[in-house]
Amino acid sequence: MSPSADKDFSFPKGFLWGAATAAHQIEGSPLADGAGPSIWTRFAHTPGMTLNGDTGDVACDHYRRWKDDVRLMRELGLQAYRFSVSWSRILPEGTGRVNQAGLDFYSRLVDELLANDIEPLLTLYHWDLPAALDDRGGWLNRDCADWFAEYGRVLYRALDGRVKKWVTLNEPWVVTDGGYLHGALAPGHRSRFEAPIASHNLMRAHGAAVQAYRAEGAHEIGLVVNIEPKYPASDSEADAAATRRAHAYMNEQYLHPALLGRYPPELKEIFGDAWPDFPEEDFRLIVQPLDFVGINYYTRSVTAADASYPLKAGAVRQPLGTYTETGWEVFPQGLTDLLLWFKRTYGDLPVYITENGAAFFDPAVAEDGRVRDPLRIDYLRKHLSAIHDAIAAGVDIRGYMAWSLLDNLEWSLGYSKRFGIIHVNYGTQERTPKDSARWYSGIIESHGRGLSDPLPY
Numbered sequence: 001m002s003p004s005a006d007k008d009f010s011f012p013k014g015f016l017w018g019a020a021t022a023a024h025q026i027e028g029s030p031l032a033d034g035a036g037p038s039i040w041t042r043f044a045h046t047p048g049m050t051l052n053g054d055t056g057d058v059a060c061d062h063y064r065r066w067k068d069d070v071r072l073m074r075e076l077g078l079q080a081y082r083f084s085v086s087w088s089r090i091l092p093e094g095t096g097r098v099n100q101a102g103l104d105f106y107s108r109l110v111d112e113l114l115a116n117d118i119e120p121l122l123t124l125y126h127w128d129l130p131a132a133l134d135d136r137g138g139w140l141n142r143d144c145a146d147w148f149a150e151y152g153r154v155l156y157r158a159l160d161g162r163v164k165k166w167v168t169l170n171e172p173w174v175v176t177d178g179g180y181l182h183g184a185l186a187p188g189h190r191s192r193f194e195a196p197i198a199s200h201n202l203m204r205a206h207g208a209a210v211q212a213y214r215a216e217g218a219h220e221i222g223l224v225v226n227i228e229p230k231y232p233a234s235d236s237e238a239d240a241a242a243t244r245r246a247h248a249y250m251n252e253q254y255l256h257p258a259l260l261g262r263y264p265p266e267l268k269e270i271f272g273d274a275w276p277d278f279p280e281e282d283f284r285l286i287v288q289p290l291d292f293v294g295i296n297y298y299t300r301s302v303t304a305a306d307a308s309y310p311l312k313a314g315a316v317r318q319p320l321g322t323y324t325e326t327g328w329e330v331f332p333q334g335l336t337d338l339l340l341w342f343k344r345t346y347g348d349l350p351v352y353i354t355e356n357g358a359a360f361f362d363p364a365v366a367e368d369g370r371v372r373d374p375l376r377i378d379y380l381r382k383h384l385s386a387i388h389d390a391i392a393a394g395v396d397i398r399g400y401m402a403w404s405l406l407d408n409l410e411w412s413l414g415y416s417k418r419f420g421i422i423h424v425n426y427g428t429q430e431r432t433p434k435d436s437a438r439w440y441s442g443i444i445e446s447h448g449r450g451l452s453d454p455l456p457y
């Protein structure tokens, strides 16, 4: 479980070591060069929606500093970089007219990555829907499947020769739970009735984009989900049932339709009269063969029944647990458990860990130029060890992307949470690799063997 000196940390040949970001969280300049607004630009500019009114207008200024950022990746020895494309830079109205300048930005970025031997993993949708499409109902409109496939096609045609790993959606669960059920994320709706419709349409859009890829593309495409194991808080019947529901809601709601062509029965129980009977033919669109699944892992939850709130059973705080700045328990064993569950349930599909990391309180850049973040090193090390355990148990894991390359905009929490392995000074935009980045760089260089070395502090 925990890294230890006597363990042989060999990782499969070709295992890819990288880091991840998302467009809205790092780019800034959201309306530059003919881009249209996204729902996140609107949301952040609505009073009260984000902490301190923080917006993505500047973020990490990556839109202008991309070349320096690729140089930093190279200096750290990253082999892969997962990023997302902002849909409304490519199609300012969401469909129709293509904005060449937007396409050029990503095309240059991809060229620069390849010139530095860094493999691009491109995510089509990391939450920044074009505002023009939200005006047409956004993910509540069934046409979104066609809109998304059209957008995908533009990118496949422009980049598939150079980008070989594609992701349709990042975390449909967060899009729906945050955007349509609880309203903490754009577009900020709160409706038990909208949530299942948005979820279902996201999955139809995923299916349509994969279908379009098979016609245009020659490499690999997959789906990225955030999942976390649910453990019952006690051995009571009620907690067991709540745990089953929580598991279906977060872990099976998207993987079941995408890989098995059906929803878990608990969803009807959870949503009650808000759960529609979806047309059978929709599942034929949704269940497309995938080349891989991306798993984003941050935490677990210990689940207790909560009669007043059946939609989201209460997560029980662990008195002896270690918690990150976002209030998530550090629980590496959960990642091994989850990966084994994935293999048992869905079979031998290749898996990438497409996000894993933690926000901790980091000290300022010290006089010697270092940012000492031992808790983050400990977090990454234990999770890499947990991944190694899953590989040893036969799960086909092909790579690991640390979240995140840079400190960045944590959505409605603004700039208050730092997940980066590289520190960003938001006043000067100066980047400083934290101790965790230097440590990770050594792990990459040793292809994981360095996990058994003593920690550098």
Ligand code: PNW
Residues within 6 Å of the ligand: 022, 025, 170, 171, 174, 226, 296, 298, 355, 403, 410, 411, 419
């Ligand atoms: C992911 N949850 O979001 C996103 O893909 C990133 O953009 C984000 O910055 C990162 O994790 C850190 O938050 C999540 O509540 C948000 O389970 C919420 C959850 C999971 C992932």
